[in-house]
Amino acid sequence: MNIVKELKPTYFDDFKCIGSECEDTCCAGWNIGIDKKSFKKYRKETNPNLKSLLQKNVSRNRQATSDYHYGQFKMDDQDKCSMLNEENLCTIQLTSGEEALCHTCTIYPRSAKSINDSIEKSLDTSCPEAARLILLNPNGIDFVEVEPELPKYNFAQHRQSDEQNQYFWANRMFMISALQHRVHPLEVRLIVIGLYVKKLEELEPAERFVQAQTLSSQYLAYLDDANITDLTTQIKPNYDFQKALTLFFLKDFSARSSRFNQLASCTFDEVNFGDSTESFAQSLLNYKTQYDQSELLQIALENYLVNLTFAEYNESKEDIISFYTLLITNFSLIRLLFIGNGHKFSYTNEEIVATIQIFSKSCLHNTTYINNVKKIISTKQYSQTSQTINLINI
Template sequence: MANKTRKVLQPQYMKKFHCIGADCEETCCGGWRIVIDKNTFQKYRECPDKDLRKQLKQHVTRIRTDADDTNYAKIKLNPDDGSCPLLDGDKLCSLQRKFGEEFLSLTCTAYPRLTNIVNGVSEKALTVSCPEAARIVLLNPEVMSFDETEEDASVRNTNGKIMETDDFKLAHTGLRYFWELRIFVISLLQNRAYKLWQRMVILGLFCRNLDQLISEGKVPAIPKLIGTYLDHLDSGVFRDELNTIPNEFTIQMKLMKEVADQRIFSGGVNLRYYECFAEFLEGIQYISESKVEDIGKNYVEAYEKYYRPFMETREYIMENYLVNDVFSNLFPFKGGKQVFDNYVMFVVNYSMIKLLLIGMAGLHKEKFNTDHVIKLIQSFAKVISHDENFLKGVIELLKENNFNTMPYMAILLKS
């Protein structure tokens, strides 16, 4: 009898990934929140090994807020170094060593693979919080493309979200046009006739209009909105409006430094990210005694002399980052209830990465290279992108200061 299979949609890069084990510069087993699915939690409560069962009861606790079957419990990490308490003396997983991979949670089994289920199809991607995954995802200069394939239905890897856009209950919501919107967003972000910051601004204008249609109950007008934007992209209508956006590097630097500070001083910072942040500060000579004007001047100099010349021929790195994020996080519908809120978070992540890389480029100067970029994006993803509480706090910070507007997003993006 043939094994049952299921459909899979994934970027072509998935074929290239394999864990490099001890050669990796990071560890998967620490430095962030490790969640446990419900089935694994129940399995741990019945662990046949008495000593391990005692450890599991001590270190694995229920999640009491916003829990679901995937995010049902969490592992309490060692307070001294943030490592998983279930690692043995050889820094290997004691559970896997004793019982095999089948005893691991979905998160630990699948990482760095992320799988969402959309209309019954498994959608697989890699998260760039893994160094090797980051290299594979980001460093391909070709436009990211996707494959339809199949896998054995017994594979345990559903560690993301489940979305049914064909549900008749969603007929009057934006999710009705999820696929049309996804295709438009990805094609826009890969439209190399425009600079990447311009694509991001156009996306913001689109998300603002999309939110308006949804709030006014005009969901059937979404395909027409998409068509209008496609026509305008082809005709170049947006270019005049894009040229009116001012360069405000000092404002970019001040806001994003404040956002980054929130995470740096909230505890539990990954060492690799801390090293990158320190390099950013040194690169723009950011010290407490410095005047804002002087820091802004250093920031602009680092951008003009080192970051821009490097990135002009490597804009595909950030393009790949954004497209991968759109696909794996079901943009624009994952996160806040408002599409524009999700766009704001999208911009903040991009802008923080750019800010930090500019400072790092200012430090390393002509020696600034893709190794620095991968280190920053990987550690940023591990520290920032996997921290839902921090991301919610950023949105609140922006709203409190009235920064969550399209004009302000455009200033953050302009470069």
């Protein structure tokens, strides 16, 4: 592996874990996988302060599909890792140091992957402190290329052909540039990205590689046209989709996080979902005013989407059509959380960070959610991208 450059957001090196001061410990609310090497080390632990705890609270994960999840920690009756002490600090780290932590606990909320000759690093918005760094930058997320420093932990490696690599870079640079084009509302930017993806969807795969660079420049230029807003307003809102999304993911979806379930249950709590779609649409529009007027929120949502695109989009893992569906579904659900609580929110930094962080932790790391996202867009009548675009306007 010949790594010649490192690419990361400028916020990356500013992150520091705040430990027991964190409002939502990373050691609760989800399964914590233990890599095979650490699992075997824990099984041989001789320190009397740790040995019995590890024997009782570490188990083999027989359903694991990789060595990174070879084992797992037992969760207590509050869904917290059983290795936490009363101050929510890790007993393993306190007793044996950071080097004794398993792979998952060492890297989180950091993420690293290599794509051909570069390594890329980012942070995850499911961590409150990382979310603050990502979401609250008023100038938007910027990136820096530096001399490579390989992380001390393992990271995903992706190899792409020259054609595929050029296609990937053209797509991702276009999406990030369009998302940060603040001349237009965020919804307009997302629709233009959707029109670009729809154009690619109509081409044969081999032709996409050839035309991506030219098309990305063409669609980015559309955002310089003040009249582009007129085009996007022709895309009519689909309130049936919005209502179904609200019911399925915010009212019927049960997460492990009590914080998420409480937030979701309060969303549109004054709405009778047994009434007509027109009644729901009117409530949506009534609540939307504060959402539209909050500049802090619009910047935070832009930063969230840019970070997600940088960290998660990768053609060797998921093509741009599937990624765009995930991007818009996430955006739509977060927007519904904010609009549906607009009569209670003041849209402070604290409310913005908490809402996006709770969503990220409860949904994006939940395989049930991910699988349902893939099913929610039917392809029977229209293309996947066409129906995804219909989620944007409200």
